[in-house]
Amino acid sequence: MAARGKYNTHQRELVSTCLTAHADRYLTVDEVWLAVTHVGGHVGRTTVYRNLEALTSAGVVLKATAPGGEASYRLKPKGATGQLVCVECRKAFPLDCHMTAEFSDHVLEHHGFKVLPARTVLYGLCSDCVRATDQEGDVACIGVANE
Numbered sequence: 001m002a003a004r005g006k007y008n009t010h011q012r013e014l015v016s017t018c019l020t021a022h023a024d025r026y027l028t029v030d031e032v033w034l035a036v037t038h039v040g041g042h043v044g045r046t047t048v049y050r051n052l053e054a055l056t057s058a059g060v061v062l063k064a065t066a067p068g069g070e071a072s073y074r075l076k077p078k079g080a081t082g083q084l085v086c087v088e089c090r091k092a093f094p095l096d097c098h099m100t101a102e103f104s105d106h107v108l109e110h111h112g113f114k115v116l117p118a119r120t121v122l123y124g125l126c127s128d129c130v131r132a133t134d135q136e137g138d139v140a141c142i143g144v145a146n147e
Contacts, residue, residue: 012055014043016075022035022074023077024092025089026064026073028070028071028073056073062076062083064083064092074092082094082100082122083121084124086124087125088125088132089129093126100120
């Protein structure tokens with residue numbers, strides 16, 4: 001018998017298909033569940049959660065806990081060394097920048113902490129949300145600096 005979480009099921013395929021269709025952003029368990037049931041998939045919310053966790057454990061899916069504590073998931077992009085996640089629209093962008101290595105070196109040298117670039121997630125506002133916020137007023141009202 002295959003080890004738990006190592007085999008593909010119809011439900012896991014539905015979850016994977018949903019994540020593939022929304023590869024540019026993180027989705028909550030409820031968003032995945034609603035998308036799967038919307039296309040006619042018969043799967044429970046708990047089953048969606050278990051499949052997302054199994055795919056995360058297998059290294060296929062990334063999990064990020066947003067400010068406020070709700071976990072979100074997305075397919076792991078190929079080649080990205082980190083991620084930028086917008087706290088407003090929840091879109092994710094690859095963090096492929098030479099400064100990431102310099103930052104990691106600094107943290108190790110001065111703080112004795114080894115940053116794992118492939119697991120690094122920076123939260124903030126994407127350019128579209130910054131523009132929308134600038135039109136509305138104070139950017140500081142949206143950020144997560146105090147959390």
